[in-house]
Amino acid sequence: MNSIEQQNILDFIPHRQPMVMIDQLLQADEKLGKTTFTITEENVFVDQDGFNASGLIENIAQTAAAQAGYYYRSIGQDVPIGYLAEVKNIDIAQFPKVGDKIETKIELKTKVFNINLVEASVSLNQKIICSCTMKLFIKEEE
């Protein structure tokens, strides 16, 4: 796939500025998603340490949302709404600074009932700076 810029990413995620935490969708298929995001000074999750833990978690969740959104559209289905249910095993080695460009990768490991389990990592200059597992509750159509 060609990468999708932020303007078009909004077709796949429900978030709107200033809460959009992904710039480009580089890859998306049934199980994998990859995005990039450059940290700006005005970002709401930037504090004295840089792009904080909440921002990293939001970035990962939006990567998962964009992957699912792109995939479901590609197979002609409506995009289901997902809710962040749990973050586990989070390991943050470094907070990105203003101007840094992070790359975030998510992999759908399993689906049980309405819950997707995702493994995620955030890289900066090809070094993993954050990893976690995330559970997303998927709301089915009524």
Place this chain on the structure above:
Amino acid sequence: MEQQQIIKKINYFLVEEFEVEEALIVPDANLKDTLELDSLDMVDLVVVIESNFGFKVNGEELIKLTAIKDFYDYIIQKIQNPG
């Protein structure tokens, strides 16, 4: 793998993953109550079974299991009769 080996392996990962005392894991005990499982924990249980025993878990089947001995039987049956 012998049944006792399977049960030993199950008990080990239940203790590790769900931080439950091994003495509480007895065949007649209720699975969900003993492990204090909520719906999110059920996902972890599926993952830990799949990674330890290498078969795909059907969530609908898993949720029907009541006692720990049912859980043992489910895994033993899946291992001994794959597919």
